[in-house]
Amino acid sequence: LRHLHEAGAPDATTEQAMSFAAGCFGWQLPADLPPTERRAWAIEALDRPLRICGVVRNEGEPGGAPFWVQDTTGRVSAQIVEPSQVDMGDPTTAGLVSAATHFNPVDLVCGLRSWRGDAFPLAPYVDEDTAFVTRKSSDGRALLALERPGLWNGAMAGWNSVYVEVPASTFAPVKTVFDLLRPGHQGRASSRAIGGRPSSANE
DSSP states (O other), X not given: OTTTTSTTOOHHHHHHHHHHHHHHHOOOOOTTOOHHHHHHHHHHHHSSOEEEEEEEEOXXXXXXXXXXXXXXXXXXXXXXXXXXXXXXXXXXXXXXXHTOSEEEEEEEEEEOXXXXXXXXXXXXXXXXXXXXXXXXXXXXXEEEEEESSOTTTGGGTTSEEEEEEOOGGGOOOOSSGGGGGSGGGOOOOOTTTTTOOOOOTTO
């Protein structure tokens, strides 16, 4: 981006930036874009917030997964999609969701500043049309909650995204109280870890 903003930047820099946007972030290169507009396209594609999403192998846990999504403008991008966002009554859609190779445990690293060091305004990158309904409970009463837009769904729809596989050992979900019985939540804290002094053989 720094080179793209330099006066007289060579065409090779623009082409390299466009290839990077396509190869790293999944941007579709425009077929008939005039040469005079290619640099502006590359800047628009790259100069935006960045999120790196850690994903683990799908082992049947409930929740979202990375999928290719097409928005109302026709742009295709990699997004985190929750099952409640799609029609699970459609066999084709349900098959795609169940066949997902990875699961999103919502481990995110976010780049919130531009190459100049300025904080990005986040509102322009929100997809206001993204919403989904989730089931919650309060005092034993079932509730429906409208999430509009979902924090890591529609609220980050316009961000550039990278998905990185992380070890399953980093994922210890708590969807219900019974999940606390899983091995990942059964680690023992030593006296040193909780601030006490180590015991001696005489104690």
